[in-house]
Amino acid sequence: MLTQKDQRIIRSRLDNIYKIILSKKDIDYFENEIVQTIKNFNKKNPKKKKNISEKTTLVICYGDSVYSEKKKSIRVFQGFFQKKLKNYFNTIHFLPFYPSSSDSGFAVKDHYKVENKLGNWLDIKNVSKSSDVMADMVINHSSARGLWFKNFLKKKEPGKDYFLTVNNKFNTSKVVRPRDHKLLKKIKIFKKSDYLWRTFSPDQIDLNFRNPSVLIQFIKIMIHLINNGVTIFRLDAIAYLWKENRSKCINLKQTHEIIKLLRNIINLLNVQTTIITETNLPEKENLSYFGKNDEANWIYNFSLPPLLIHAFLFENSSYLNKWSKNLPNTKNENCYLNFIASHDGIGMRPTEGLLNEKTLNNFLKRLKKNGSKFSYRKVQNKVKKVYEANITVFDALKKSDYDQKGEFYLERYISAHAIMISFEGIPAIYFNSIFGTSNDETKFVITGNNRDVNRYRWNFKNIINKLKNNKTKESIFYQNICNLLNIRRKQKAFHPNAKRINMNFGSKVFGFKRISRDKKQTIMCVTNLSSVAQKIKIKRNNQKIRNLMGSKIQIKNNQFVFLKPFETLWISNI
Numbered sequence: 001m002l003t004q005k006d007q008r009i010i011r012s013r014l015d016n017i018y019k020i021i022l023s024k025k026d027i028d029y030f031e032n033e034i035v036q037t038i039k040n041f042n043k044k045n046p047k048k049k050k051n052i053s054e055k056t057t058l059v060i061c062y063g064d065s066v067y068s069e070k071k072k073s074i075r076v077f078q079g080f081f082q083k084k085l086k087n088y089f090n091t092i093h094f095l096p097f098y099p100s101s102s103d104s105g106f107a108v109k110d111h112y113k114v115e116n117k118l119g120n121w122l123d124i125k126n127v128s129k130s131s132d133v134m135a136d137m138v139i140n141h142s143s144a145r146g147l148w149f150k151n152f153l154k155k156k157e158p159g160k161d162y163f164l165t166v167n168n169k170f171n172t173s174k175v176v177r178p179r180d181h182k183l184l185k186k187i188k189i190f191k192k193s194d195y196l197w198r199t200f201s202p203d204q205i206d207l208n209f210r211n212p213s214v215l216i217q218f219i220k221i222m223i224h225l226i227n228n229g230v231t232i233f234r235l236d237a238i239a240y241l242w243k244e245n246r247s248k249c250i251n252l253k254q255t256h257e258i259i260k261l262l263r264n265i266i267n268l269l270n271v272q273t274t275i276i277t278e279t280n281l282p283e284k285e286n287l288s289y290f291g292k293n294d295e296a297n298w299i300y301n302f303s304l305p306p307l308l309i310h311a312f313l314f315e316n317s318s319y320l321n322k323w324s325k326n327l328p329n330t331k332n333e334n335c336y337l338n339f340i341a342s343h344d345g346i347g348m349r350p351t352e353g354l355l356n357e358k359t360l361n362n363f364l365k366r367l368k369k370n371g372s373k374f375s376y377r378k379v380q381n382k383v384k385k386v387y388e389a390n391i392t393v394f395d396a397l398k399k400s401d402y403d404q405k406g407e408f409y410l411e412r413y414i415s416a417h418a419i420m421i422s423f424e425g426i427p428a429i430y431f432n433s434i435f436g437t438s439n440d441e442t443k444f445v446i447t448g449n450n451r452d453v454n455r456y457r458w459n460f461k462n463i464i465n466k467l468k469n470n471k472t473k474e475s476i477f478y479q480n481i482c483n484l485l486n487i488r489r490k491q492k493a494f495h496p497n498a499k500r501i502n503m504n505f506g507s508k509v510f511g512f513k514r515i516s517r518d519k520k521q522t523i524m525c526v527t528n529l530s531s532v533a534q535k536i537k538i539k540r541n542n543q544k545i546r547n548l549m550g551s552k553i554q555i556k557n558n559q560f561v562f563l564k565p566f567e568t569l570w571i572s573n574i
Contacts (some may be wrong), residue, residue, distance in 0.1 A: 002038060010034055013261035014212075017254050021210060027152065030212045034219060038268050041223055049268045049494040050132070050231065052335065054494040057485055058134065058428035059089045059233060060342060063097040063118035065431045068460040074119035076460050078127050079116075084467065084478075085434075092127060093134035093428065095343055101145040102203045106453060108138045111221045121228045128229025133275070135230040139218055140237040141204040149205060153189065158217065164208040164243065165194035168397040176250045178240070178280070178349075178387060199240050208280035209241055215258065219231060219265060222273075222526065232274040235259070235296075237277045238289075251285055259295045274298060276337060280344075280388075282352040283323075287537070290334050301336040302350040303327075308340060309393070310355070310363050312412045312566070313319040313400045315530040317510040322510060323354055325502040329424065330340055331483065335496045336425030340416060340460040341433045344451055345388035346396065356485060358479040364389065371395045371439050381447035394436045394477075403531050411566035415482045415527050421484050422514065422525040424500035429481065432456055434462070436477035485571065487548050492516035493523040505536045510561065523548070528563035535560045538571070545571050 011031050019028055032265040052185055059081075065075035066080045074097070081092065096105030099115050114120050122314070127133055137196040142148050142162070151159025165187075172183060181202065184195035197206040207214050222233060227524040242254040245393070259277065266273045276298040277289040283303050289296045311320040330336060346367075351360060364374070364386060372391035376384040396411050413436060419428045432454065466474040488494045493514040503511040528534045538561055547553045548570040554562035563569065 002035060002042075002268060003055060006264075007031070007035060009264050010261065013257055013264060014262060016257045017215075017261070018212060021453050022212065026212070030216060031083060033216050034265065037216075037219060037223060037264060037307060041226070042268075042270045045270045049272050052426065052496050054491055054496075054498075055090055055489045056426050056496060057089045057488070058091040058093050058337070058426065059085060059431055059434070060093045060095070060428055061431040062095050062343070062455070062457070063115070064457055066460050066463060072119035072123060073117065074114075074127065078123070079140040080460060080463070081127075081131070083464075086130070088482045088489075089131070089133060089141060089429075091132040092126075092236065093232070094124070094446070096136045096138055096236075097124070099146075102144040105138075106138055106142075107143040107145045107146075107201070111138075112224060125229040128231070132232060133230045134232035134274075135225055136234045136236050137218060137221060137225075138236045139207070140240050141198075141200060141206045144203045144205050155190070156417045158213075161211045162207055162214055164197040164206045164210075165189075165530070166167065167194060168244075169245075170195070171246045172249075173380070174246060174248050175232070176248045178237075180376045180378045194553060197243065200237065202502050206240070206243075209254070209258065219262070222262070222280055223268075226269070226271055226273060229403075230269065230273075232276060235262075235275060235277050238277050239281060241380075242332055251281070251288065256291065256295060257286070259289065260291060263295055263297070266412075276300070280347040281349055283350060283354065286350065287328070290330075293331050297333060298335045298337045298426065301338045301423075302347055303354060304338055304420065304423065305340045306347050306348060306351050306363070307354065307362070308416055309396050310359075311510060311529050312397055312416055313363070313366050315400070315402050316507050317529050318507050319355055319359070321502070321504060321507075323360065323511075324500075326503075330497055332497055337424075337428050338420050338423050339424045339428040339430070340420050341393040341430040341454065343430065343455060345390040345454065347388045349388050351378075359560045366401065367391060367396060368400055371453075373444070373453060375450050388454050392437055392439050392454050393430075393433050395439050408566050410476070410480075411564075414484070415479070415529075415566050415568040417481055418570070419483055419525065419527055421488050422494060422523070422570060423512070424496070424498070424514070427485075427488070429485075430454075434478055434481050435466070435474040437474075449505055491521065491523060491548065491570075491572070492518065493521040493572070508532075508534050509536055517546075520574065521571045525568070526561070526563065527568040528566055531565045533565060534563045536563065537561075543573050548572050 014027050014031055066077045067073045068076045097114050097118050099109040099113050101107045148159035148162050152163050186195055199206050200388045239250050242252040243249040274297045277296040279289055280287050281303050286302050289299050307320045311317050332459055365415050367389045372389045375384045375388050377387040378386055385485040396410045436458050440456040445451045466472045493516040501513040514523045537559055
């Protein structure tokens, strides 16, 4: 039941966002819209709760990551998931499945439809009966070829005043850019010249959140998604949502207030849902999206992928270790979403303040040798900087200056995933990473899009046949990754909010402890980051210990543990 206090909180959020630009009467109207939307939803839906645990694990995929000529792709994926993945993953993150004009789904034409070749809303709902479903709310921008923009040009609803235009007096000199194309596009519309704002591409026009109708529209989209089985929302590119003259136009207070409002709303819905912010930014800015436990439920742990890959390529845990030591533990209901690979690339903005310029340049040179392309962003004075490295994790870790023939490519790959899977938070594994997929150079040649190197689509029969043969590369990687997930699911100390304590074993070994919330289980997660065997000193305190990975722990003089090159041990007290 919605209380007066709940309504006051909603009103307070709306005032914080719109008081300067809207009348009291207008804010009253939009407050009532939100309250009625919540009440109408709760009338039709009984209360449903869900809890995260050590079993909470995501697979990130496109609706057509697995395809067949005979069926809609989401049904094909569900068939594959049931055969090969359901014992290891309980959540599926489908990247945008809406009709789209570009950017592999992120230039959405209509949020209320499913792309026909992928399936329909019933397919999404059927998946949600056996797995949690996470979906994108592509909230910052919409397609230049979509319904809303067509209506915007005609001053027609829905779409009227939905898109951000600025005049030539708007000062953009401080704007923080994630891309290197021209930001503003001059157009003549409604008998005057204005500029359209395009943060991510000429086909992705930024939405105007100064118009509360846009915010209400996304609240209704969220309700529509919940009604079709989605319970986790990825707020895509959320940091860029609000723009102010002479500001950086990123991380503005109105953006944070909008997220807080969305969090208030989902907390009042009978069906428990989760908000995750996608903010590929330096560490301090990324962490700010937890707010005071009143913004995102989860945030992407964006610093982990580049630091983890750097540590393995340079056989040095110093940067990873320092970062891990300073990373705050999460509170209940807040979680890090840990990952190494995504549908994009390895973000470099999260290394700002963590890797110095020389270290970063050496890192980028090594990635280039391993086959990486690079996407750039514009900074002030027209300088371009690397925004992300576009490369699969397999190729990124395949060779290093210390292992030029790639003798330890499998060990590096599995240990990198072992660290990510055991780290505080929830592990998310990109579909292609399960099989150690290499860069899709063929697709890149055809499209010229850097990100397409990491967006390979699998024919259903082809991947099934690969997995039937235990000696194929895909089968070997699949077995190793699934084994790690299988072990994780049985350990209370791997609960997403179980305490993490950093351990310092020097620059060649990375380690941390996880302690279960009931304090009964402690797991030491230690990894040799080098191509040479290492030994570490541990205190056993006469306790029995075992390696959850299965192999026997090599102990000398009752205190030294030996680690083979790139070996990970999960040493448990029970």
